[in-house]
Amino acid sequence: DQLCRSDSRLGFHSEAEAHQYCSSRLQWRVSGLRKVLDALCALRDTLASGGRYPLSEFEKSAERYVIGSGETGDASTRWRMDVEDGGDLVLRVRCLGDYASDAFVVASFDLTGTRFPWQIRVWRGGKSEFSDLSRVTTESGQDSWTATVRFPASIWNNDDCLRPAWFVLYRDASGSASGKPSFRYSWPLSGGNVRPRLNLGAVQGNCCGRLVCNEK
Incomplete structure (x- = not known):
């Protein structure tokens, strides 16, 4: 800040022909960082005392599924x-x-x-993709098929903060032998597709619902 006030050349970008930073902008940035630091310190104290992460407005309004509450879907x-x-x-x-x-x-x-998202694709007939960290089994009949995907707790070291807490399921079905129309199902309801692996643009938190352990 003091250097910028004493030498106006600091922060000037010759190609843009404008200042990228100046004394007032640095003061604004420091003020913002202090607010973030205060919020992080308060969060640290909350977690240290056994509290939980505070929920954002999006988290409060996001669709959720209570683990162990039974079957859902359409x-x-x-x-x-x-x-x-x-x-x-x-x-x-x-x-x-x-x-x-x-x-x-x-x-x-x-x-x-905080960690890389887990993604698994499972096909009718038993083939699965990107499932190295889980165990997948399938059973197929003429008019239906089922899949069981087990996520071992050792993956997140039994740490609740690293346990899957945001979740999206997307199904794409076509080519019915009896002439039924193709369809897409998703939870939460979404018009887009979940793209696998490194194409992270479509796998964002705002397309997921919450997985919660109880009603609280």
Whole structure:
């Protein structure tokens, strides 16, 4: 700040022919950083005393599923999430219909989005993709198929802050043997597609719903 006031050349960008920073902008930035520091210190104290991360307005209004609350979905796609065996999360998906091309994608983030998102694609017939960290089993019949995806708690070291807390499920089905129309299902309801792996643009927190352990 003092250097900028004493030498107006500091912060000047010759190609843009404008200042990229100046004394007033630096003061504004320092003020903002102090507010962030105060908020982080308050959050640190809350967590140290056993409290939880505060929810943003988006988090408060986001669609949510209570783990262990039973089956949900629509007439074509039913699913549920349960906790089993030392904290493992188990997703069970029941896909109805005689579609030749039928697959679903699940993607999840931890509570604060600090780790790389987990994404798994599962096809009718048993093929799965990007599932190295989970165990996937499928069973297929003429008019339906089911899949079980187990997320071992060891993946997040049994740390609730790293447990999957944001979740999206997307199913795409076509080629019905009985002539049923193709369709897409998603939870939460979304008009877009969840793209796998490194194409992160479509796998954002605002396309996910919350996974919560209880009603509180």
